[in-house]
Amino acid sequence: MPFNYLHDAALKGSAKLTEALLATAALDINERTEDGFTPLDVAAQEGHHRVARILLGHNASVTVASENGWTPLMLSAQNGHVVMTKLLIDAGSDVNAATAEGITSLHQAADEGHSEILSMLVKAGANPDTRAHTGSTPLYDAAFHGHLDIVRKLLRLGVRPAIPMFQPDGSTRVALDVAAQKGHSEVVRELIQHRGIKACAGATGGAIALNLATKNQHVDTMRLLLVAGVVDTGMSLFTAATLGRERAVKLLLQQKWATRGDRYIDSRNECHCTPLFVAVSAAAPRVVRLLLDAGANEKLTRPLSYSFNGRMKNETLLGLADNNLRYEVLDGRRATKVETNRLEEARRLLLRVEAVRAVSWLWGTTSPAYAAPLGTGGNRDASGGASRLGVHIARRETRAHSSGALLATLFRYSVKT
Secondary structure (H helix, E strand, O other): OOOOOHHHHHOOOOHHHHHHHHHHOOOOOOOOOOOOOOOOOOOOHHHOHHHHHHHHHOOOOOOOOOOOOOOEEEEEEEEOHHHHHHHHOOOOOOOOOEEOOOHHHHHHHHHHEEEEEHHHHOOOOOOOOOOOOOOOHHHHHHHHOOHHHHHHEEEEEOOOOOOOEEOOOOEEEEEHHHHHHHHHHHHHHHHHHOOOOOHHHHHHHOOHHHHHHHHHOOOHHHHHHHHHOOOOOOOHHHHHHHHHHHHHHHHHHHHHHHHOHHHHHOOOOOOOHHHHHHHOOOOOOOHHHHHHHOOOOOOOOEEEEEEOOEEEEEOOHHHHHHHHHOOOOEEEEEOHHHHHHHHHHHHHHHOOOOHHHHOOOOOOOOOOOOOOOOOOOOOOOOOOOOOOOOOOOOOOOOOOOOOHHHHHHHHOOOOOO
């Protein structure tokens, strides 16, 4: 059924027309549109609180929901109408009513960043840990959009930060993960400082959050996670190398001193590739240089996915670069001219490993370039609680080589090969 005259008056916000219609016309005050919306729904969505007050005075229902379960309170909360929301709460609206997907008014307020409305709903009895059918909570929604004030309010209310949200691929994510994915560093900082990394990181211990931040090269967010104690076991380094995220690689490699040393930089993925293989395959010469500089083993090989005369053959890094250049391919497709040039540059670096390591871009210190939270001496205090985050600035140093040895090394590789 289309709008009736009351719907039209509510949409226009005309209190005078609404009163006239209710006084003279035989209209159903709770009549629905084809989507199930009543005149009160329309007024609530538009924030026309004077019209809503008149409708409520004529016994308009606050509990009648649309076809998908939307109530007037949800529509008001979603659109940030403070006066309307208070009016509907005072009229007896169910603050915990949910749509067919399990979404409540509190979800709407958190998702849209309406902090005052969120406070009103909680004061009226809304459950701050309410979950939609996907697992989404108000905290998750606020973290996703970077609404710092709402995140703070919800944390102070004692919400559980590690409630998982189900993803279409069957995996789960928590509020920290999506905040890191979007690069909302202040939200990440608030979650960690308020609850500690163990309480808000979920089952992965922050590895997913770090990987998502790495994928989008949110270096400030990555640094916060690393300082808080998240340790990459290789997943994020592979992601950064695959995508050519130079700054992300540079930061992750600083874990060499705090994690597994050479086992980290030369770890292998499910295809038996090391990060260096991945960087060469991606034609990312600056990443190749960083990895070589950090000590990646350029002599390692990987088994090919096909055999020669029934015998498996191993492929070297130079072999990979040479084959890709010969056939002008990259990741199974035709390489562009720019990509071919980058691949050639990566190949040259593999031929000049000694020179690369003689003139370091980054390394030359045996201490971590990132530090524990300032004043703590570790990532967490003894009680396991949250601690303040801070980062020391690493010094850039060059390895100690005599000038003669350095010049000899560079001269040896000065001829283009």
